[in-house]
């Protein structure tokens with residue numbers, strides 16, 4: 030028996046709430062493992078109606094359906110090291126929102142990200158990376174340089190800056206996505222994930238008016254970050 034709604038959420042808010050509820054279950058070690066049975070497999074064989082596009086880092090600990098407690102047909106997942114964005118990634122996002130009708134795009138970064146760490150090292154040492162790793166590092170470099178220019182020193186803020194930049198990038202590059210956000214059909218939310226705790230926090234959003242604590246993380250009291258852009262819902266740094 031499949032215990033999740035057979036109909037995909039129609040609004041960005043419904044999709045966001047579904048994902049954050051799933052993450053809370055995962056973080057609390059009370060997952061339901063929805064939509065992972067033979068009934069769901071049969072139901073989704075002929076068509077898919079995922080409720081979110083998830084663009085995340087490829088890190089093996091960031092397994093999308095596990096950490097959001099989702100199942101078959103729930104997420105349209107695009108993952109690259111450091112959620113680096115190139116043409117194929119943009120095309121995949123556009124497929125998810127315009128063909129499949131996903132009302133939500135999530136950009137998911139995480140602490141201890143090897144791609145961000147490697148980029149910080151490459152920027153510091155001025156040494157080119159070998160092979161195609163260089164392409165990943167070149168795509169993460171603008172975020173690292175921007176964070177450095179803003180005086181960032183904490184790893185968490187490098188990660189958050191890279192998530193914000195990735196949200197800005199996909200919105201800037203994809204007219205299809207920008208149009209859908211402008212018309213309220215789709216929202217884009219940037220989240221960071223903490224490996225040890227299994228929790229996410231919201232760092233930025235477009236097209237969804239999230240409260241300052243609109244996150245699966247417990248609310249924390251700290252000063253807002255200077256990197257928060259006007260008109261976006263940002264959660265203060267959590268250290």
Ligand SMILES: [Zn+2]
Pocket residue numbers: 086087088110111139141142143144145
């Ligand atoms: Zn990573």
